Amino acid sequence: MTSNKKAVILLSGGLDSATVLAIALSEGYECHTMSFDYGQRHRAELDAAENLAKQMGAATHRVMDVDMRKIGGSALTDDSLAVPISGVVEGEIPITYVPARNTVFLSYALALAEVVEADDIFIGVNAVDYSGYPDCRPEFIKAFEVMANLATKVGVEGHTLRVKTPLIDLTKAQIIQTGDALGVDYSLTVSCYQADLLGRACGVCDSCRLRKQGFAQAGIADPTVYLPGVVE
Amino acid sequence: MTSNKKAVILLSGGLDSATVLAIALSEGYECHTMSFDYGQRHRAELDAAENLAKQMGAATHRVMDVDMRKIGGSALTDDSLAVPISGVVEGEIPITYVPARNTVFLSYALALAEVVEADDIFIGVNAVDYSGYPDCRPEFIKAFEVMANLATKVGVEGHTLRVKTPLIDLTKAQIIQTGDALGVDYSLTVSCYQADLLGRACGVCDSCRLRKQGFAQAGIADPTVYLPGVVE
Numbered sequence: 001m002t003s004n005k006k007a008v009i010l011l012s013g014g015l016d017s018a019t020v021l022a023i024a025l026s027e028g029y030e031c032h033t034m035s036f037d038y039g040q041r042h043r044a045e046l047d048a049a050e051n052l053a054k055q056m057g058a059a060t061h062r063v064m065d066v067d068m069r070k071i072g073g074s075a076l077t078d079d080s081l082a083v084p085i086s087g088v089v090e091g092e093i094p095i096t097y098v099p100a101r102n103t104v105f106l107s108y109a110l111a112l113a114e115v116v117e118a119d120d121i122f123i124g125v126n127a128v129d130y131s132g133y134p135d136c137r138p139e140f141i142k143a144f145e146v147m148a149n150l151a152t153k154v155g156v157e158g159h160t161l162r163v164k165t166p167l168i169d170l171t172k173a174q175i176i177q178t179g180d181a182l183g184v185d186y187s188l189t190v191s192c193y194q195a196d197l198l199g200r201a202c203g204v205c206d207s208c209r210l211r212k213q214g215f216a217q218a219g220i221a222d223p224t225v226y227l228p229g230v231v232e
Numbered sequence: 233m234t235s236n237k238k239a240v241i242l243l244s245g246g247l248d249s250a251t252v253l254a255i256a257l258s259e260g261y262e263c264h265t266m267s268f269d270y271g272q273r274h275r276a277e278l279d280a281a282e283n284l285a286k287q288m289g290a291a292t293h294r295v296m297d298v299d300m301r302k303i304g305g306s307a308l309t310d311d312s313l314a315v316p317i318s319g320v321v322e323g324e325i326p327i328t329y330v331p332a333r334n335t336v337f338l339s340y341a342l343a344l345a346e347v348v349e350a351d352d353i354f355i356g357v358n359a360v361d362y363s364g365y366p367d368c369r370p371e372f373i374k375a376f377e378v379m380a381n382l383a384t385k386v387g388v389e390g391h392t393l394r395v396k397t398p399l400i401d402l403t404k405a406q407i408i409q410t411g412d413a414l415g416v417d418y419s420l421t422v423s424c425y426q427a428d429l430l431g432r433a434c435g436v437c438d439s440c441r442l443r444k445q446g447f448a449q450a451g452i453a454d455p456t457v458y459l460p461g462v463v464e
């Protein structure tokens with residue numbers, strides 16, 4: 001790595017962010033990867049992220065503990081540290097919903113960017129698959145970037161930090177084609193919402209089906225390891 | 233509490249944020265307070281925050297674990313989860329520096345605001361004491377607010393969430409006068425950088441001196457409990 005460019009890469013262990021890491025590396029960045037353990041994630045995904053960081057040549061990798069469970073609607077009753085003291089107890093929030101997730105993740109990325117003096121942050125948001133998520137929209141990313149440059153010494157000192165979203169307009173098939181061309185070993189990635197500890201996929205959840213369809217449409221062999229009994 | 237207004241309040245356990253909580257309560261908000269345990273904080277400060285939330289009538293209180301130590305410059309060598317995998321080891325970052333701190337804190341506040349359907353977020357930033365901190369500037373707060381309204385369902389659904397900074401232009405003496413008029417019991421707050429487990433203050437650190445001077449200039453008796461031997 002002869003370049004002086006540095007980037008912080010949000011790396012989940014899934015297909016999209018592995019592709020983002022490959023793109024950043026191909027552009028000559030020294031890459032500092034970051035994963036988040038926020039309770040609803042499966043260990044297999046975090047293990048995959050660590051493995052990808054190592055195999056693909058990230059400079060450093062971090063796993064941040066983000067206790068979103070204390071914030072989720074269920075926390076008011078389930079979490080001993082989120083104790084109602086007075087007032088009305090709120091209604092239920094779906095347990096799977098992660099409020100302001102990308103804002104929190106990008107904030108940690110910003111903190112790390114400041115420490116390692118990164119030029120850019122990469123995030124694998126995708127407006128095609130996640131059109132319903134406000135924090136996957138280009139206008140959100142742009143607003144975060146503006147805020148980020150006012151939040152830190154980096155901004156004060158004249159450097160403009162960018163939040164790069166190379167996948168924002170790509171279909172799953174296009175993402176896979178891009179990563180494949182860059183040599184990404186997708187067998188190391190885990191997309192399944194209910195992968196087992198070995199990272200084997202169920203083949204039937206939304207995420208699995210989107211991924212399967214992506215490989216089919218890309219015309220690339222699906223290297224995913226499915227659980228025994230899954231009809232591929 | 234007959235109002236339907238809700239707010240998320242960043243509550244550190246110090247003098248400033250206790251005043252902010254009093255202001256929000258006086259404006260009729262149902263207040264959801266949030267503290268952060270990010271390693272360099274003293275237990276006494278977090279205990280003070282919990283106590284203040286309870287005494288002053290917050291609806292809920294949460295302590296979020298934010299492992300900034302994994303991000304700080306020293307993490308590259310000290311933290312087993314921030315393992316250099318390859319590349320150059322970075323130079324030293326001052327151990328007391330907390331990069332992007334307010335961005336991370338406000339992001340958690342935003343997540344909670346979305347869950348409890350809060351109208352506003354309150355933060356006790358102050359441009360007088362902290363003129364050197366980029367994330368205490370009004371333009372940063374404004375940019376965060378713009379981003380926040382694009383990040384969440386709240387923004388999508390038409391409600392505008394505000395980030396309120398009632399102390400931004402006040403001196404320490406003015407903050408104390410404001411809180412005193414609202415009945416804040418400042419003996420419950422902890423400002424000292426090196427308070428003991430009982431919250432007793434050293435009387436000599438920057439924070440203690442600023443606080444002492446504030447009470448003196450406000451013409452209000454200083455209720456701070458100092459460690460034995462401190463000359464008041």
